[in-house]
Amino acid sequence: MKEPGKITPDLVKAHGLTEEEYEKIKDTLGREPNFTELGIFSVMWSEHCSYKSSKPLLRLFPTSGKNILIKAGEENAGVVDIGDGLCVVMKMESHNHPSAVEPFQGASTGVGGILRDIFTMGARPIALLDSLRFGPLDNGRNRYLLSSVVGGIAAYGNCMGIPTVGGEICFDETYEGNPLVNVMCVGVARRNSLVRARATGARNPVFYVGADTGRDGLGGASFASRELTEELDKDRPAVQIGDPFKEKLLLEACLELLNTGAVVGMQDMGAAGLTCSTSETASRGHSGMRVDLSLVPRREEGMIPYEVMLSESQERMLVIVTRGKEREARRVFDKWDLHAVPIGEVTGDEYLTVLDDAGGVAQVPARFLTEGAPVYTREERKPEYLRKIKDVSISTIPEPQDYDGVLKVLVASPSICSKRWVYEQYDHMVRTDTVLRPGADAALIRIKGTQKAIALSCDGNGRYCFLDPYEGGKIAVAEAARNVVCVGAEPIAITNCLNFGNPTKPHVFWQFRRCVEGMADACRILNTPVTGGNVSFYNENPKGAIDPTPVVGMLGLVEKMSFSCTPWFKREGDLIVLLGECTEEIGGSEYLGLIHGLKMGPIPRVDLEKERAVQNTCLELIRARLVSSSHDCSEGGLAVALAECCMSDSGMGSGAVVELEASPEILKIRMDALLFGETQSRILVSCRPRNLPRIERLARQNKVACWRLGVVRGNRLTVRRIKRRVLDVSLEELEENWGKGLSGGDD
Amino acid sequence: MRFGVVVFPGSNCDDDCYDVVRDVVGEEVDFIWHKERRVEGFDCLILPGGFSYGDYLRTGAIARFSPVMKAIGSFARRGGLVIGICNGFQILLESNLLPGAMMKNRSLRFICKFANIRVENNLTPFTSLCQIGQVLRIPIAHIDGRYYADDEIMRGLKENNQIIFRYCSEDGELSQESNPNGSKDFIAGISNRSGNVLGLMPHPERASESILSSEDGRVVFESVVSTVKRSPRRSLRNDCPPSEEIS
Numbered sequence: 001m002k003e004p005g006k007i008t009p010d011l012v013k014a015h016g017l018t019e020e021e022y023e024k025i026k027d028t029l030g031r032e033p034n035f036t037e038l039g040i041f042s043v044m045w046s047e048h049c050s051y052k053s054s055k056p057l058l059r060l061f062p063t064s065g066k067n068i069l070i071k072a073g074e075e076n077a078g079v080v081d082i083g084d085g086l087c088v089v090m091k092m093e094s095h096n097h098p099s100a101v102e103p104f105q106g107a108s109t110g111v112g113g114i115l116r117d118i119f120t121m122g123a124r125p126i127a128l129l130d131s132l133r134f135g136p137l138d139n140g141r142n143r144y145l146l147s148s149v150v151g152g153i154a155a156y157g158n159c160m161g162i163p164t165v166g167g168e169i170c171f172d173e174t175y176e177g178n179p180l181v182n183v184m185c186v187g188v189a190r191r192n193s194l195v196r197a198r199a200t201g202a203r204n205p206v207f208y209v210g211a212d213t214g215r216d217g218l219g220g221a222s223f224a225s226r227e228l229t230e231e232l233d234k235d236r237p238a239v240q241i242g243d244p245f246k247e248k249l250l251l252e253a254c255l256e257l258l259n260t261g262a263v264v265g266m267q268d269m270g271a272a273g274l275t276c277s278t279s280e281t282a283s284r285g286h287s288g289m290r291v292d293l294s295l296v297p298r299r300e301e302g303m304i305p306y307e308v309m310l311s312e313s314q315e316r317m318l319v320i321v322t323r324g325k326e327r328e329a330r331r332v333f334d335k336w337d338l339h340a341v342p343i344g345e346v347t348g349d350e351y352l353t354v355l356d357d358a359g360g361v362a363q364v365p366a367r368f369l370t371e372g373a374p375v376y377t378r379e380e381r382k383p384e385y386l387r388k389i390k391d392v393s394i395s396t397i398p399e400p401q402d403y404d405g406v407l408k409v410l411v412a413s414p415s416i417c418s419k420r421w422v423y424e425q426y427d428h429m430v431r432t433d434t435v436l437r438p439g440a441d442a443a444l445i446r447i448k449g450t451q452k453a454i455a456l457s458c459d460g461n462g463r464y465c466f467l468d469p470y471e472g473g474k475i476a477v478a479e480a481a482r483n484v485v486c487v488g489a490e491p492i493a494i495t496n497c498l499n500f501g502n503p504t505k506p507h508v509f510w511q512f513r514r515c516v517e518g519m520a521d522a523c524r525i526l527n528t529p530v531t532g533g534n535v536s537f538y539n540e541n542p543k544g545a546i547d548p549t550p551v552v553g554m555l556g557l558v559e560k561m562s563f564s565c566t567p568w569f570k571r572e573g574d575l576i577v578l579l580g581e582c583t584e585e586i587g588g589s590e591y592l593g594l595i596h597g598l599k600m601g602p603i604p605r606v607d608l609e610k611e612r613a614v615q616n617t618c619l620e621l622i623r624a625r626l627v628s629s630s631h632d633c634s635e636g637g638l639a640v641a642l643a644e645c646c647m648s649d650s651g652m653g654s655g656a657v658v659e660l661e662a663s664p665e666i667l668k669i670r671m672d673a674l675l676f677g678e679t680q681s682r683i684l685v686s687c688r689p690r691n692l693p694r695i696e697r698l699a700r701q702n703k704v705a706c707w708r709l710g711v712v713r714g715n716r717l718t719v720r721r722i723k724r725r726v727l728d729v730s731l732e733e734l735e736e737n738w739g740k741g742l743s744g745g746d747d
Numbered sequence: 748m749r750f751g752v753v754v755f756p757g758s759n760c761d762d763d764c765y766d767v768v769r770d771v772v773g774e775e776v777d778f779i780w781h782k783e784r785r786v787e788g789f790d791c792l793i794l795p796g797g798f799s800y801g802d803y804l805r806t807g808a809i810a811r812f813s814p815v816m817k818a819i820g821s822f823a824r825r826g827g828l829v830i831g832i833c834n835g836f837q838i839l840l841e842s843n844l845l846p847g848a849m850m851k852n853r854s855l856r857f858i859c860k861f862a863n864i865r866v867e868n869n870l871t872p873f874t875s876l877c878q879i880g881q882v883l884r885i886p887i888a889h890i891d892g893r894y895y896a897d898d899e900i901m902r903g904l905k906e907n908n909q910i911i912f913r914y915c916s917e918d919g920e921l922s923q924e925s926n927p928n929g930s931k932d933f934i935a936g937i938s939n940r941s942g943n944v945l946g947l948m949p950h951p952e953r954a955s956e957s958i959l960s961s962e963d964g965r966v967v968f969e970s971v972v973s974t975v976k977r978s979p980r981r982s983l984r985n986d987c988p989p990s991e992e993i994s
Contacts, residue, residue, distance in 0.1 A: 154857050158888070159798040161759020245757050245801025337756065425857045427888045429953050430796075432763045446958065448766065561958075 001215075003035050003304050015042035021374060028368055036354065036362045039306045040369065043272035044279060047537050050373035053503040054535040057513055060520045061530040067492055068529055069191070075284075076117045076197050076267065078531020079189075080493045082557055084450050087191050089123035092131075092184035092458075092497040092553045094536035098239040099152075099181040103145045107152035107181050108242040109217075109314050114185040115160060116268035119251050120317060122195035122258050123187030126431060127445050128157050130167035130183050131458040131497070131551040135176030137414055137742075142171070145179050152242075153183070154425045159244035160251065163434055164426035165443035167458050168551075169742075171414045174462060177541035182497040182534075184553040186456060188447060193258050197267040198285035199278075199320045202348040204264050206278075206289060209333060209340040210250050210316040212299035216240050217273070217312025227502060227540045246315040246338075253336040254317070260332060262325035264346075269316040275309045275369075277318040278344075279352045282366035289366065291344035293356040305354065305361040320346060383507035389467065392587050392600040399672055403639075403719075403727045406595055408737045410636045410676065411643055413594055417741025418647075440566050441486035441632050442556065453564070455489030455556035461635070462547035467588045467601035469511045469548050473518025474606045475680060479634055480554035481526050485615045486630045486683060488564045488622040489556025491526060496533035496552050501545020503537045511548040519550060525608040526615075528554065565622045567631035568648040569656065569686050574628050574712040576645075576656055577695060580614045580682035581705045582638070584669045590635045591676035604680045610704075611681040617702045618683045626691045626698075633682040639675040639719070639727065641684050643734050646717050653731045658710035660721040666707075671726060675719070686712055748975045749775040750968075751789040753819070753835075755810045756781065760796035760832065760952065767952040768793075772968045781813040790975045791828040792819060794835025796888070796950060806849060806891045807837035816842055828872055828971060829944045833889055836936075836946030845939055845946045846903070847896035852889070853929030859888040861961065862927050864935045864949055865915040868908050871938055872974035873945045876966050882919045883912075883963035885949040887927055892948040894930040894937075904937060912936035912947055 004011060012022045015038055025033055025041055033041065047053055063072045069087055070079035077091035095110025111128060118125045130153055135142040146169075157164045162185070199206070217240035257263055265285065267277040274296070282289040293308045303311075319340075321329045326342070333340035347353070352369065354362040365372075400406050410416055423438035435453060436444035442457035459480035465472030481491035498515070501508040523530055539546045558564070569576075586592060588603035621627045633641040647653045660666070660674070669677075687695055692708065699706035717734060719727035750768045754761045761778065768776040779786055786792065799810035810816070816838075823829050823844055831839040839845045852858055861884055866877040877883075896904065904910050913933040916925040926933050928948075936947030951964025 151856075158857055158859075158890075159757070159759075159801060161797055243801070245798060245803065248757055248759070248798070248801075424860050427857070427859045429859060429886050429888060429950070429959075430759060430763065432766065432953055432956075432959060435958055 001304055001307055003306065007032055007035065007038060012038065015039065016046060017042055021045060024374060028372065029364065034362065036305045036309060037364055039310050040275050040362060040364060043275055043310055044369045045373040049272055049276060051535060052373045053376050053378050053537065055375050056377060057516045060516050062520060062524050063530050065527070065529040068531065072530055072532040075121065077121055078495060079194065080531060080555060081191065082452060084452065085191050086447065086450065087189055088454060088555060089118050089121050089187040089189055090185065090495050090553065090555060091117050091532055092182055092495045092551065093534040094497050094499060095181045095183065096178065096499065096536055096539055099149055100177065100179055102239040103148035104152040105239055105241055107149040108156040109240045110181055110183045111153055111156040112242045112244065112247050112314055113268065113270045114183045115162065115247065116270065116317065118185045118187035119254050120195065120197065120266040120268050121189065122193050123189035124255060125162045125185050125187040126433065127186045127443065127456060128162050128164040128183065129456055129458050129553065130164065131460060132167065132169045133175040133180035133462065133549060134171050135173060136171050149179065149181055150422050150425055156242055156244045158427040160248050161430050163428045163430050165428050165434055165445065166438050166456055169419060169422060172462060172547065174547040178539050178546055180499050180539065180549060182499070182551050184458060184495065195258065195263055196265050197281050198265040199281040199287050199289055199346045200264060200285040202287065202346055204323050204346045205321050205326055205342045206291060206344045206346065207319040207321055207329065207340050208296055208316065208343045209319050209338055211243060211246050211313055212297040213308055213311045213316070214299045214313050215303065215307055215311060218307060218310055227538045240312050240314045242314050249336045249338055250315060250317060253332050253338055257329060257332045260325065260328040262321050262329045264320040264322055266317060266319050269318060271312065273310065273312045279366045279369040281318060281320060282352055283370040286350065288347035288349040288351040288353065289344060290347050290353040290355065293354060293361070295341055295343040297339055297341060305356050309354065378503050378509040379506040380510040380513060381506035382510050389600045390602060392598065394584065394586055394670055394673060397596055399670065400595065403675065404729050406591070406676065407639050407643060407727060407729060408733065409594055410590060410640050411734060412737035412741045413590065414741050416590060416636050416640060418738050419742065421742040436487055436564060436566060441483040442489070444487050444564050446561055451560045453558040453561040455484035455487050455558065457483035457554045458551055459483065460549055460551035462549035463593065463599060464588050464603045465511065465515055465549060466547035468603045469514035470518040471603055471605060473515035473550055474522040474608065476550050476552045477519050477522035477526060477528065478606050478608065478611045478680060479632065480552040481528060482615055482632045482683065484554050484556030485618050486565060486567065486632050488619070489558045490619060491528045491554055491556050493531050493555045494523060494528050494552050495531050496550060498533065498535045499539050499546065499549040499551065500537050501540050505545065508545050515548050515550045519552070522608055526612055563622065563625055565627065565630045567645055568629055569645050569654040569712040570628040572654065572712055573689065574686040575689050575692055576658065576709045576712060577685050577687060578682060578707045578709050579617055579685060579699060579704055582666055582669060582674060583679050584673045584677065585679045586673040586677045589637065589676055589678045591637065591672065604678050606680045613702045613704050614681045614683060617699055617704045618685065620698060621685065621695060626695055627685040627687045630683055630685045633684055635678060637676040637678050643717055645684060646731055647735050647738055653735065654712050655714035655716045655731055656710055657713050658719045660719065671721065675727070748790040748972060749777065749788060751777055751779045751786060751792045753779045753792060753794050753815060754781060755799035755813055757799045757801055758795050758797035760950065763952045764793045764795045767955045768968060771955050771965060772972060774972055779815060781815045783815045784818060786815065786818045786822055791830065791971050792822060794829070794831040794838055796833030796835060799834055799838060806834060807841035810838045811841040820844060823944050826941070826943050830873065831946040832950055832952070833948055836948055837891065839944060839946045844944050845937060846900045847894055847937070849891045850893040850895050851891055852893050857890040858927055860886060862887045862949055863915050863917055863925060864912040865919050867910050867913055871911060871942045871945065873967050873970050874911060875970040875974050877970065880919055882915060882917065883966070884961045885951055885954040885964045887949050889948055893928045894934040896931060901932065907940050909938050909940065910934055911938050911945060
């Protein structure tokens with residue numbers, strides 16, 4: 001690359017900076033920025049790094065709570081106290097655009113980036129989860145994206161030896177051309193060995209550690225902050241290439257380094273690479289930093305300072321070391337055969353100063369880079385489409401003749417079917433802590449050396465949020481919490497990844513606000529503060545913005561691991577009981593979409609107080625060991641939930657006989673709505689017959705509806721209403737349909 | 748007795764093996780860094796799973812040149828017990844401490860799931876507490892786990908009873924459906940001629956506690972303990988000086 005002689009308005013525009021932003025830069029610097037500085041501002045003030053559109057709304061999230069040690073936004077990841085001197089560090093991040101262009105590397109480096117965010121805080125990563133969205137699988141490109149993204153995640157996570165224990169996958173036309181790849185990492189640290197991403201103590205040396213710098217990923221943060229174009233391939237150079245082996249060495253070296261007491265602060269060189277890590281650590285530490293680019297190890301010839309500062313080459317870190325302890329630090333890096341060079345030092349002047357052979361190449365106030373970006377209050381407008389699709393009268397929808405057929409179609413649909421084809425490609429057992437493997441409602445990970453375990457789940461439903469962003473936001477949190485409750489854990493905190501279209505479009509920003517408001521309300525009532533997250537705007541394809549897709553990563557805690565719960569029916573003769581109420585809610589369901597081709601509202605309402613009561617009841621039942629299984633009723637409704645309880649991943653399914661003879665209110669609900677409607681706040685449990693009275697009593701005390709549905713028996717799923725058989729499918733047929741949905745017969 | 752768990756750059760089941768030996772089996776255990784040139788005071792060495800050197804070039808192909816491998820070769824030649832699990836097995840193949848090679852799984856994808864393996868030979872230090880034909884439920888997690896050997900090697904393996912574990916169904920039947928990766932002759936684990944070096948693709952350390960839904964893998968470690976404690980002569984706790992290059 002050659003440095004242009006003059007900063008022109010076109011050049012400024014090409015860097016994604018507005019005139020107003022450029023004026024602000026000139027005012028503060030008291031001069032025109034040079035080309036390197038322009039590059040620095042373009043990435044630091046990009047949406048991806050500055051959150052300039054989302055910041056005001058993110059303040060709506062509740063962020064404090066008794067367990068919260070480090071609040072959202074203070075560091076690179078949130079930190080939750082789990083007692084015994086331990087804490088959980090967690091974060092979720094998107095790698096949508098890179099994965100659209102180069103799916104294998106895009107997904108791979110997404111995993112690499114989120115792992116570095118966790119271990120640079122001094123935590124050992126113990127689990128990964130992924131929330132993925134693709135267009136329909138009948139399009140060959142989407143199948144390619146799916147297999148490459150899954151392959152990329154597997155390649156990185158498996159090599160690192162961090163189990164990928166859960167997540168979710170969903171397919172919908174809205175993600176055509178703009179898949180979503182959200183990766184979540186969870187780590188555990190001792191409370192007293194957390195590391196801050198701060199540069200303090202003037203004259204402390206700044207080390208560059210890890211891979212050499214190349215031109216890959218140049219300007220990735222800006223790339224993530226605009227819409228993808230049809231000429232995707234042109235953006236390929238903005239995608240980085242991952243080296244999980246190098247990262248494994250970095251991980252071990254960083255954690256070993258902590259024992260030397262030589263570390264002042266650490267930060268990953270992720271988005272905006274050297275620029276972001278130097279300015280953010282300096283800004284957080286109320287310091288400045290001087291770095292000399294001629295000392296930065298490179299793998300390409302002739303790179304200009306602009307390129308070195310903006311490169312997003314992977315597996316690099318910035319480590320600020322206590323002066324005088326350089327030797328201890330070096331010893332650790334040498335042991336792991338890692339390249340570590342001092343490239344500068346912390347200064348007291350609060351400026352980021354960049355030098356190279358020829359002298360100064362940039363000098364900018366560090367805080368101005370990280371906090372100075374203008375914050376925008378974007379225009380909002382309730383979208384027109386909502387008026388058209390809001391109402392759906394059940395009377396206009398034909399009632400199906402063949403319920404068996406409907407159920408088979410639903411369980412075979414890629415969004416609902418078994419995800420075995422995916423998770424068997426992920427090493428989900430390494431570290432020997434995975435108590436509940438993928439397939440259960442949430443993953444359960446024990447913490448060795450304690451009696452504790454943590455439960456993890458990812459959830460989000462773009463269709464719900466498209467139809468009603470506020471309720472959809474609430475449901476994302478409520479369902480994620482319900483999932484961890486179903487395995488026996490108490491929900492304690494969330495992280496999130498908010499995937500939306502272009503925020504300068506008023507309807508997109510309105511969707512964003514309503515989703516955030518819904519999530520915030522749910523977090524407040526369910527007592528799960530937000531520990532941080534990531535916003536990904538500009539998710540658009542030629543047809544327009546994607547469905548608003550907030551994804552929630554839920555952390556649940558089991559204080560004393562003596563008993564956990566799985567969704568599968570266990571024992572012939574056990575009774576099947578539904579906690580929660582049934583109502584006639586059919587809008588936004590998988591059933592409407594798949595069987596009737598309708599994407600219409602109103603979506604199910606969540607009464608958050610009721611939700612909390614149902615969750616508390618389920619948790620009490622599990623802790624008292626009164627239930628043999630518990631499973632959340634979600635996509636596909638009651639019938640799909642029953643089917644899922646019948647089919648165990650280990651191949652030992654149990655049938656069920658269900659009699660829908662209940663109160664007159666339930667008899668009023670049309671059959672398809674009762675079986676496939678997605679009414680929230682419902683959990684399906686099974687129990688020994690002798691436990692039923694105690695379960696009913698507990699539910700009554702908590703004012704939770706409790707309906708005895710039937711019994712675990714035989715090898716068919718049979719549903720009857722007033723002696724009439726509505727549904728009768730053999731387990732074999734169910735399993736066949738459920739099992740083949742994703743593999744597409746390629747195994 | 749004392750186990751040693753060898754740590755290569757990129758090993759990632761080292762902690763898991765260490766934890767099982769110390770906390771589940773209840774024996775002494777130490778890590779051995781791959782740059783060590785001596786291995787002293789160990790009764791059994793474990794080469795754990797993972798991606799040594801990123802599996803770049805070919806699985807195990809770079810790790811075989813780690814300094815510790817010379818000492819391990821000499822330890823093995825003197826009758827010391829060595830277990831290679833998954834990537835450890837691949838390293839033993841590349842080091843010629845075991846015969847044969849690994850190819851990509853039949854599906855060409857990484858596979859992580861429980862598999863059933865059948866004990867084919869219980870006259871080894873690693874299976875002494877098993878019954879012949881006993882089925883163990885132990886997870887696999889690999890992409891290069893399809894064992895291959897030419898006819899001559901296969902003949903040797905059979906003649907010397909070196910096939911220790913075969914993939915099978917729950918009931919112990921051999922069939923291609925229960926051969927997860929397409930290994931030749933269903934091979935999941937083999938030993939060397941003298942029976943003191945074992946390589947297996949399944950991860951016994953992941954199936955050694957009831958909380959992890961199978962305890963079947965523990966028998967491998969317990970067999971070793973029982974063997975060493977019954978005949979202390981097996982123990983090679985005296986020094987193993989570095990020796991010449993393994994041929």
